[in-house]
Amino acid sequence: MSDRTRTSSSDADIAAADGVAAAGAAGSGPRRVALEIAVTSLAGARTALAEGADRVELCTALEIGGVTPSQGLTEAVVATGVPVHALVRARGGDFVYDDADLAVMEHEVRTLVAAGVAGVVVGALRADGSLDVDAVARLVSAARDAAGVRPAELGGSRLDVTVHRAVDRAASPVDAVAALSALGVDRVLTSGGASRARDGLASGALPDIVAAAGGVEVMAGGGVRLDDVAALVAAGVAAVHLSASTAATSARGEGNGPSPVSLGSAGATDAYAVTDASLVRAVRAALDAAELTRTPSPRTP
Template sequence: MEIAVTGPAGARVARDHGADRVELCSALELGGLTPSAASVETVAAVGLPVHVLVRCRPGDFVHEDEEVALMAAEVRSVLASGAAGVVVGALTADGSLDLPAMARLADAARSSGRPAEITLHRAIDQSADPVATAALAAELGLTRILTSGGAPTAVDGLATLAAVAAAAPGVEVMAGAGVRPTDVPRLAGAGVAAVHLSAKRRAPTRRGAAWVPMGAAGTSAEQDTHFLTDPETVAAARAAVDAVLR
C-alpha cells in the first residue's frame, strides 16, 4: 500500500497508520510535480521508502528534449537526496510510450550509484493503448506501473487493469486514482499487486476577511488551499489490504 504525500507530516501519518511506502510530490492539486531535494531528505528521514514523482510541469506528458534532460537531472538529484525510487513517464504526440525519453530517465536512475526502483506513472492512462504501453514498460525493465486502467478511477478500469497485469509479467501493477478502502477487494480481484491512495482531505482555511485568488482563476476561498493526509483513510486502507492478504 502506497500513500501519496507532499511532505514529512503526511509521511508520518502514512507510516503510523500502516503504509508500506510513500510517493512524494509537490503540487498534488496539479496532479503532482517534482519536489525539492530538501523535501526528499526530510521525508526520507521519516523512515518509509520514498518514491519521488519526477514531473517537471503540469499538463500533458509529451516532453521536449530540454524537459527530458531536466527530469533526468531531477532523477539523479532525488536519488542522491535519499529516494528509494522514482516515478516517471513520457509519451509521444500520438499517445505511444516515448521510448527514448523513458530510456534516458531509466538510465539516469540506474547510473545513480545506488539501487533504485522505477515506476511508470499515470502517463499510461493518457496513452493510446494502455495495455500495449504496459508491455513496453515490461520490456524496459521497469519495477512497477501506476495506472487506473485508462479510466477516471481505478475501480472504473478493472477490465483494463486485469489486461495490463497480464501484459506485464514481472512488473508490479499498482492501481491508483480515486481508490477508496472499500475498493481494495475488487482491485485485488483484477490482479493488481498494490494500491495507491492520496488519502487526502483539504486543509482548513486560515485566512482573514480579505482573500485574493492566488491560483487558477475563479478558485474559491475553500478550494484555494492544500491537502493533508487523512489518518482514518490510511488506517482503513491498511485494514482492507490486510483482509485481502489473509
C-alpha cells in the same frame, strides 16, 4: 503519478475496516499487497508511515496531478525512514516532452537519487499516444547510473523505478505496459486507462494490464476509495495507491479573516490537502483482510 481524486469514506466504513485489522495483520507476509500513499508534506509522510503505508509517493501540486518535489522536502521526508518514491515531472499538462523537459527531469532524477529516495516515478508519451520508449529509457538510465554511485547510507544501488499514469493516457494502455519490462522498469501505476481504477476494473482493461505486465508489478491507482480495495486485490494487483487526503484550512489566519487577495488562479482558496490518518489505517486493514481471501495472482514474486 499521484491520485488526483479526493478519496473519501464514511465513518462506518472506516470503523468496519479497523475491525478487521488484527486478522489482516496476522495473515500478512512478504507478498502482502503494498499500500502507497501520495503525499505533499512532511506531516503527510509521517502520518502515512504511522498508519501502515509501505511507502509514499512524494510530489507537490497534487491538484494538477503532481510535479517533482523540492530537494528540501525530499530530504526531510527521507529522514523519517519511510521509503520515498519521488515523482519526476517537470510540469503539469500532457506527457509529451521535448529535449529541454527531459534534460530537466534527468537532472531532477539525479538530485532525488542523491537525496536518498528509494524510488523514482517517471513516464512519457509520444505525440501519437504511444509510450515514448526512448524518453523512459533515458530517465531509467539516469536513475540507475545515479544509484550506482551513491553511498550505502543513502540507499546504495538499490532503486525502484515506477512508470506513472501517463500509460492511462496512451492510445493503448495495455501495449504501453507490455513495453515496460524491456526498459528495466519495476512497477507501473495505472487505473486501466480510466479516470478511476474501479472503472478500469469494470471495463476489463486493468485485469488485461495485470496479465500483460510480465515481470512489471502493477499498482492500481486513480480515484481509489475504501470500498474499491477488495475488488482491486482480487484482480491481482501488487499494490494500491491513493492520496487518502482531505481538505484543510489554516487555523492561524492572516489579519482579521480570509484575505481578499488571490495568489493563484481565479477561484483559488487557502484550502490544502492533508493526509487522513483514519483512512490510511482503514485502507491498510482492508488490504490485509482482502489478501487473506485472494487466490494466487499472476504477479511475479
